[in-house]
Amino acid sequence: MGRLFFVGGNWKCNGTSEEVKKIVSILNSAQVPSKDVVEIVVSPPFVFIPSVKSELKPEFHIAAQNCWVKKGGAFTGEISAEMLLNLGIPWVIVGHSERRALMNESNEFVGDKVAYALSQGLKVIACVGETLQEREAGTTMKVVAEQTKAIADKIKNWDNVVLAYEPVWAIGTGKVATPAQAQEVHAELRKWLETNIKAEVAAKTRIIYGGSVNGSNCKELAGQNDLDGFLVGGASLKPEFIDIIKAAEVKK
Numbered sequence: 001m002g003r004l005f006f007v008g009g010n011w012k013c014n015g016t017s018e019e020v021k022k023i024v025s026i027l028n029s030a031q032v033p034s035k036d037v038v039e040i041v042v043s044p045p046f047v048f049i050p051s052v053k054s055e056l057k058p059e060f061h062i063a064a065q066n067c068w069v070k071k072g073g074a075f076t077g078e079i080s081a082e083m084l085l086n087l088g089i090p091w092v093i094v095g096h097s098e099r100r101a102l103m104n105e106s107n108e109f110v111g112d113k114v115a116y117a118l119s120q121g122l123k124v125i126a127c128v129g130e131t132l133q134e135r136e137a138g139t140t141m142k143v144v145a146e147q148t149k150a151i152a153d154k155i156k157n158w159d160n161v162v163l164a165y166e167p168v169w170a171i172g173t174g175k176v177a178t179p180a181q182a183q184e185v186h187a188e189l190r191k192w193l194e195t196n197i198k199a200e201v202a203a204k205t206r207i208i209y210g211g212s213v214n215g216s217n218c219k220e221l222a223g224q225n226d227l228d229g230f231l232v233g234g235a236s237l238k239p240e241f242i243d244i245i246k247a248a249e250v251k252k
């Protein structure tokens with residue numbers, strides 16, 4: 001199988017410079033599994049990226065939380081993929097449900113963004129996930145397949161893509177998907193990749209789970225066959241983020 005476990009910490013729009021210093025010092029003093037066991041990424045707000053990047057030990061890589069859909073220019077308030085690369089930022093999160101819902105990012109826009117970021121050399125954490133209403137209507141797989149297809153339609157190479165399944169109803173709610181619920185969607189997504197892209201992409205692409213992951217529920221989730229890591233929100237700002245990283249050891 002050989003998919004390297006991946007744990008991302010999405011700090012979202014949180015933190016003062018003092019709080020960021022504290023998180024960085026917690027991360028720097030932690031013993032984390034080696035890089036052949038887990039790949040770790042943290043995603044601070046843009047303004048903190050340079051200081052976090054220079055202070056954090058090299059086991060932790062940086063992801064931006066967003067970038068502009070095309071080449072930079074007259075787009076007030078945006079940050080371009082070129083700028084991220086210029087600063088040596090390897091990763092970007094694209095299509096987070098908060099941006100889809102609050103900033104009206106459509107499936108097509110997200111697909112364009114993933115394609116542009118990849119074309120410039122960024123690695124992308126591409127997020128998909130259904131709302132509670134969609135789950136209750138029995139349309140979970142239809143929704144995540146459409147979101148994934150909008151990305152697949154725009155890209156040729158999946159090597160630098162991590163797919164994050166984040167059910168909207170589980171984000172920031174404390175209502176984590178059960179391991180069986182997560183495994184079911186992850187397996188379906190992998191099957192979708194196999195049917196619609198190719199077997200090799202399905203076998204290699206990491207599909208990570210996000211939504212109320214914490215230090216207590218991470219191990220059981222990590223034990224699921226098609227779950228290759230986590231995208232963590234709230235708990236990534238706390239010391240328990242280290243326990244979540246260590247859940248990678250379940251796969252050894």
Ligand SMILES: O=C(CO)COP(=O)(O)O
Nearest residue numbers: 010171172211212233234
């Ligand atoms: O949105 C998330 C990560 O991108 C998940 O957030 P929580 O872990 O706070 O539920």
